[in-house]
Amino acid sequence: MFTPLAVLGTMTQAQTAPPSAGVILEDLERLRETARVLYVAAHPDDENTRLIAYLANGRHYQTAYLSLTRGDGGQNLIGPELRDALGVIRTQELLAARRIDGGRQFFSRANDFGYSKSADEALSVWDRQEVLADTVRVIREFRPDVIVTRFSPTRGGTHGHHTGSAVMAVEAFALAGDPQAFADELGHLEPWQxxxxxxxxxxxxGAVHEGALTMEVGGYDAVRGESFGEIAARSRSQHRSQGFGSVGSRGNAAEQFVHLVGDEATTDLMDGVTDTWTRYPGGDAIAMALDAILHGFDPRHPGQSVSALLAVKKALTALPPNDVFVAEKHAQLDQVLAACLGLYAEATVENARVAPGEPLKLTHAVVWRQATPVxxxxxxxxxxxxxxxxxxxRVLQLNENETLEVTRNLPVDTALTHPYWLELPSTxxxxQVANASLIGTPENEPAYAMVYTFEVGGETLAVPVAPVQVTRDRVRGELRDTLQVIAPVAVSFTQHLEHFKPGETRTITVQATSARAHVEGVLSLDLPTGWTATPLRQEFALSAVGDRTEAAFAVTAPEGTTSVKLGVHAIVGGRRFDRDPQVxxxxxIPVQMLQPTATLTAMSFDLKIRGDRVGFLPGAGDTTAEALTLMGYDVTVLTEADLTADGLAGWDAVVLGIRAFNTRAELADHRAALWDYVKAGGNVIVQYNTNGGLPDGSLGPYPLSISRDRVTDETAAVTLLDPAHPAMTGPNRITAADFDGWVQERGLYFPNEWDAAYTPLLSMADPDEAATQGSLLVAKHGDGYFVYTGLSFFRELPAGVPGAYRLLANLVSLE
Incomplete structure (x- = not known):
């Protein structure tokens, strides 16, 4: 959930446990193997975690997942975050999954812009060439021997992003080995085929595809004490924002592989791939040495393997120094050496929140804990x-702590902590990513990274370290918070949405919160053309960390209907600060910090409402209650206890949040009370539910069936089927113009069958498809109205789409 700046200092991460002997053993196995597999799909959760777990832990291959998007266009079952913040959550869920199944994670720059019905549509909204370049980049950097797609590049019937991801994999295969392909962008990377x-x-x-290669992947990892199906279930269960908790499987399990391009495999996925060090001249000796190390590894005394590992490290220097694969193996070997030495290295800071240019007091600490002959x-x-x-x-003594106190200045040009792919405006x-070297990577580099170097038996060992703040929690124990770079003052609006009548003047309140003592400056608004504010600026002074002040501006909207972004900034010491930090x-997942530009969505349009009191029953998470409050309603959040005749009496309308029937099992038992409330003269508005996991019986007082029908083109023409219907005429006259400016989609999971008691009010269609009329159904029931709608109010309301507010007001106001 979003947490304001005031609690940033308390949001910490648990320490990562040092590697066990079992982990060291598996890392040695991976060091011995040289084959690499890249799995490619479109979204977080698309990946086959069982196959990744098998390849990474059963065969010990370097296995990676390239998700073209970060899943920011989906829904969120654990909280209110959507779009950018949801993409951050799903990024971290993928990283959590990879920490379990042993894979690596990559991304392209493609946005998850919502459901797409074809690869052509997906690749037209994405920049096809840029996504292709990103895929080629990952192939050249990771250097896989085999690429596996989750989806077919030719078969329909699935998300267009899915098919598009396979198309990109096949096209990138043909270009990754061509030195002329993307020479300007990727010429610094060696081609790889x-x-x-x-x-x-x-x-x-479970039908077998004709000609498919079938491979058994349902084995058992004795070191971990888990089957690959159990590892996969724990990995997949990290996708909590999508409700993908999974139960582990045991026993045999087969996977199918259909040949797409390249040399065809006939007996095994890795046919023809040299998966040992013999692929390099002189690699035979390295392979033999690693086999001997594995054979003699003592889990009680891993330090006894250090001398042999140092010999391998020396042998690696004879291999091509600029080879990406060799460089990565150097880094893996250093990690194994550090683990065998029991080497603990950290850098701690007194405060994990630091502003650019400030002193950074570091305590460097090292302890060597595993006896070795060197x-x-x-x-x-x-x-x-x-x-x-x-x-x-300093020569280290066994199990003796060594510390070094150093004060550094954080460079004044250090970027504020914010996900790198969100720093620039997106299409x-x-x-858009300013630093091309970050493209493909899952997250930001550490804010102030460092490397500790050690001499071990004549060889140099490099250990990367990132600063943390270590604190004691009385309940949770030791907590660690990674270094975050912040501004000395944060700015924000007290509201993120505001409604103006055309030409109206309203008071807009902004806040400045100090992250440092004795901060003085001036606050000003950033206004689009046609909008004005008085005064133009206001001075402020904050004496202590955490102090906050408010400033009010009288803002006047222009005539006409519009929806814009207002900004606010502070000038402190001649520098401009305009960020609104949140976590x-x-x-x-680890706590994530975002520092987006502070904005308020200001809407100017005519809006009328009828009634006063609205009850809102939350579903999977949306901002409908806040939008209703903004419209002028007195909104009360309902609980199960309110779903009775007495509890529902007195409301002008009851609105259900998205997926309420999917996520609230108790709701099924209270439908009769809702329908009786409608019959007595109330209004019930049910927003979309998915067609899986629904209770038996109807979702309304009359039968209707939920389908997977949707309209993904947010600009699709909308026809009013019954312009004279009360939902279309009052208190706001709805026209086709009310569907201008919608974002991402029109709606989803529309009913495709319904009782004659329902009146369909809208017709719409995606290109080259038949029109659907199930997006908005209204039924008169007794003295009241029941509404079922798959329209994407949950996206349009927070985006500040005027027509969505006007239409929702009409539904709530039905009489």
């Missing part, structure tokens, strides 16, 4: 942001 692309085919009922010397600390190395030169289909905090 994978061996093949296959489709990880699936079918309902000496260990802490050589230096290298600060990557400054490209500066501080010598240490509908693509994120996203859930217990299954």
């Amino acid at each position: 994978p061996q093949r692309v296959v489709w990880n085919a699936w079918s309902w009922g 000496a260990v010397t802490w050589q230096s600390v290298r600060y990557l942001a400054d490209d500066e190395t501080v010598p240490v030169g 509908a289909g693509m994120a 996203v905090a859930y217990d299954h």
Whole structure:
């Protein structure tokens, strides 16, 4: 959930446990193997976690998942976050999944712009060439031998993003090895040609695809004590925002692979792939050495393997130094060496929130905990942001702590902590990224990264370190908070949405919150053309950290209907600050900090309402209650206890949140009370539900059936089927213009069958499809009205779409 700046200092992350002997053993297995597999699909949750778990832990291949999008266009079952914040949640859920199943994670810059019915549509909204370039980039950086797609590049019947992801994989296969392809953008990366692309085919009922290669993946990992199906279920269960909790499976399990392009495999997914070090000249000796290390590994005394690992490290220097694969194996070997040494290295700070240019007091600490036959010397600390190395030169003693106190200045040009793909304005289909080297990576680099270097038996060992603040919680124990770069003052609006009548003047209140003591400055609004404010600026002074002040501006809207963004900024010491820090905090992912530009969506349009009191029953999470309040209603959030004749009496209307019937099992038992409330003269508005996991019986007082019908084109023409219907005439006259400016889609999961008691009010269609009339159904029931709608109010209301407010007001006002 979003948490305001005031609690940032308390939002911390639990310490990551040091690697166990079992983890070291599996890392040694991965060090021995050289084959690599890239799985490609469109969204978080598309990946086959069982296959990834098998390849990464059963065969110990380097296995990665490229998700073209971050899933920011989906829904959220655990909280109110949508769009950017949801994409951050799903990014972290994927990383949590990979920490369990052993894979790596990549992304392209493609935005999840919502459901798409064809690959052509998806690739037209995305920038096809840019997504293709990103896919080629990941292939050249990761260098997979085999690419596996989750979806077919030719078969329909699924999300257009899905098909488009497979199209991109096949096209990128042909270009990744071509040095002329994307030479300007990717010329610095060595071309790489994978061996093949296959489709990880699936079918309902387990039917075998003709010509498919079938492979058994249902094995058991004795080191972890889990089957690959159990590992996969724990991995997939990290997708909590999508409700994908899974139960582990045991026993045999087959996967199918349909050949798409490249050399065809006939007996195994990796046919023809050299998966040992023999693929490199001189690699035979490395392979033999690693086999011997694995054979002699003592889990009680991993330090006894250090000398042999150092010999492998020396042998690696004879391989091509600029080879991406070799460089990665160097880094993996250093991680294994550090684990075998029992080496604990950290950098702590007194305060995890630091502003650019401020002093950063660091305590560097190291302890060597596993006896080895070689000496260990802490050589230096290298600060990557400054490209500066501080010598240490201390010979470590077994299990003795060594510390070094250093004060550095955080560079004044250090970027504020904010997801890199959200820093620049996005197009509908693509994120814009200023630093091209970050493209493909799942998250930001550490704010002030450093590397500790050690001399171990004549070899240099590099250990990356990122600063943390360590605190003690009386209940949870040791907590760690990663370093975050903040502004000395945060600005925000007290409301994120405001409604103006055309030409109306309203008071808009802004806040300035100090993250540092003794902050003085001036606040001003950033206004679009036609909007005015008085005064133009207001001074403020904040004496202590956490102090907050408010300033009121009289803002006047222009004549006419419009929806715009207003901004606010503070000038402090000649520098401009316009960020509104927030964190996203859930217990299954690390706390995430976002610092978007502070904005208010200001809407200017005519709006009339009837009635006063509205009851709102939450579903899966949306902002309908806040929108109703903004419209002028007195809104009360209802609970199960209110779903009785007495509890429902007195409301002018009752509105159900999205997916209420999907997420509230108790609602099924209270339908009769809702229908009786309608019959007695009330209004009930039910927003969309998915067609899975619904209770038996109808979702309304008369039968209707929910389908998967939807209209994904937010600009699709809308026809008013009954312009004289009360829902269309009052208190606001609805016209086709009320469907201008809608975002992402028209609606989803429309009913496709309904009783004659319902009146369909709208007709719409995606290009080249038959029109659907199930987006808005209204039935008179007794003295009241029942409404079922799949229209995407949950997207349009927070986006400030005037027509959505006018139409919702009419539905609530039915009489």
